[in-house]
Amino acid sequence: MARTTGSRATITGPLIRDKARCLFARQGYAAVSMRQIAAAVGVQVGTLYAYLPDKQALLADLLESHMQDLLAAWSDDPQADPLARLERFVRFHIDFSIDHADAVFLSYMELRNLTPDNFARIAALRGRYESALESILRDGIASGTMRPEDPKLTTLALIAMLTGVTNWYREGGRLDRARIAQIYWGLARGAVGAA
Amino acid sequence: MARTTGSRATITGPLIRDKARCLFARQGYAAVSMRQIAAAVGVQVGTLYAYLPDKQALLADLLESHMQDLLAAWSDDPQADPLARLERFVRFHIDFSIDHADAVFLSYMELRNLTPDNFARIAALRGRYESALESILRDGIASGTMRPEDPKLTTLALIAMLTGVTNWYREGGRLDRARIAQIYWGLARGAVGAA
DNA sequence: GTCTATACCCCGATAGAC
DNA sequence: GTCTATCGGGGTATAGAC
Numbered sequence: 001m002a003r004t005t006g007s008r009a010t011i012t013g014p015l016i017r018d019k020a021r022c023l024f025a026r027q028g029y030a031a032v033s034m035r036q037i038a039a040a041v042g043v044q045v046g047t048l049y050a051y052l053p054d055k056q057a058l059l060a061d062l063l064e065s066h067m068q069d070l071l072a073a074w075s076d077d078p079q080a081d082p083l084a085r086l087e088r089f090v091r092f093h094i095d096f097s098i099d100h101a102d103a104v105f106l107s108y109m110e111l112r113n114l115t116p117d118n119f120a121r122i123a124a125l126r127g128r129y130e131s132a133l134e135s136i137l138r139d140g141i142a143s144g145t146m147r148p149e150d151p152k153l154t155t156l157a158l159i160a161m162l163t164g165v166t167n168w169y170r171e172g173g174r175l176d177r178a179r180i181a182q183i184y185w186g187l188a189r190g191a192v193g194a195a
Numbered sequence: 196m197a198r199t200t201g202s203r204a205t206i207t208g209p210l211i212r213d214k215a216r217c218l219f220a221r222q223g224y225a226a227v228s229m230r231q232i233a234a235a236v237g238v239q240v241g242t243l244y245a246y247l248p249d250k251q252a253l254l255a256d257l258l259e260s261h262m263q264d265l266l267a268a269w270s271d272d273p274q275a276d277p278l279a280r281l282e283r284f285v286r287f288h289i290d291f292s293i294d295h296a297d298a299v300f301l302s303y304m305e306l307r308n309l310t311p312d313n314f315a316r317i318a319a320l321r322g323r324y325e326s327a328l329e330s331i332l333r334d335g336i337a338s339g340t341m342r343p344e345d346p347k348l349t350t351l352a353l354i355a356m357l358t359g360v361t362n363w364y365r366e367g368g369r370l371d372r373a374r375i376a377q378i379y380w381g382l383a384r385g386a387v388g389a390a
Numbered sequence: 391g392t393c394t395a396t397a398c399c400c401c402g403a404t405a406g407a408c
Numbered sequence: 409g410t411c412t413a414t415c416g417g418g419g420t421a422t423a424g425a426c
Binding site for chain 1: 392393
């Protein structure tokens with residue numbers, strides 16, 4: 001357990017983000033102090049400021065990099081069958097939400113604690129993700145395989161429904177991930193009128 | 196506009212709750228100070244403590260009375276057609292969520308800031324509300340008019356979907372309330388397999 | 391890169407005058 | 409019922425030693 005300077009330097013930055021993400025998700029941004037984060041990381045408060053300018057930047061960084069990861073992880077084939085694309089989207093969203101539950105929870109709970117410029121940047125990324133689903137719905141309508149009454153509202157409704165999984169999912173619960181994804185897919189398919 | 200002692204006394208209590216609800220919903224419980232609330236009400240900080248023991252009690256009171264109002268406002272007829280009951284539930288939930296947007300938003304954002312005993316009491320009320328929907332789904336399955344794969348998960352998914360309306364609804368937006376309720380009802384009906 | 395120490399501010403809550 | 413004044417503590421952020 002030698003404390004070489006190099007190894008610590010490499011690890012502290014990501015560790016700050018990991019601990020902050022976890023604490024923010026559990027207690028909320030405003031309720032978590034920089035002292036708490038430092039204690040979780042195992043350093044003193046002052047050390048944090050060698051890695052970030054202030055607390056707000058830490059939140060913005062967590063939310064923005066989460067949205068970037070989400071957008072990078074999603075890929076779509078506009079040529080494929082819209083219903084198959086929707087199924088992929090639903091399964092992807094559920095899996096990603098479970099795998100990154102803290103980040104997902106944070107990203108829709110703490111938008112209001114962003115400064116206006118940070119909010120605008122991150123809301124734009126969120127809009128891009130919503131558009132990904134909306135385009136699937138529009139293609140589904142065009143091809144006659146789906147009948148949602150309003151693609152825009154249906155997009156928001158489906159994402160809210162799917163993201164809700166972060167509110168109650170616990171590892172080792174009554175339903176496993178595959179089963180959960182299956183059930184949500186059934187709900188989504190029915191909701192868009194493709195049952 | 197005489198400032199009689201009596202009239203002020205009657206108004207200050209509810210006003211504290213109104214302003215606190217609004218501020219908590221917009222900025223989050225932890226981010227709002229008692230001084231901010233006092234300023235919004237138009238009194239000094241000390242005055243607040245003539246009406247409540249502490250800040251936590253204010254939050255708990257807002258959440259508990261909201262859940263009580265919600266449960267009191269909902270009525271169901273277990274003898275009626277399950278699909279008609281589901282439609283009533285959907286329309287009720289949308290209307291109530293729009294009419295009490297701040298309280299609804301608060302009630303699912305700030306549960307984590309409750310002390311354990313307050314949390315337990317309020318979570319139990321929430322459970323009663325979820326049960327109201329779940330019993331409709333179970334009756335629908337029994338009567339063969341609905342085919343949700345898992346009534347418990349479907350309950351949580353539908354409530355998350357419907358409650359999401361508080362995230363984006365704005366008075367005078369693209370869709371009016373009746374239209375929104377209609378669209379959500381279409382989504383819910385399809386989701387439970389009753390299209 | 392991390393520590394200790396500290397500046398400066400605002401927090402929740404209380405006491406006591408009016 | 410409301411005010412003013414204040415207590416004790418913890419908040420973010422910085423300075424400077426090592």
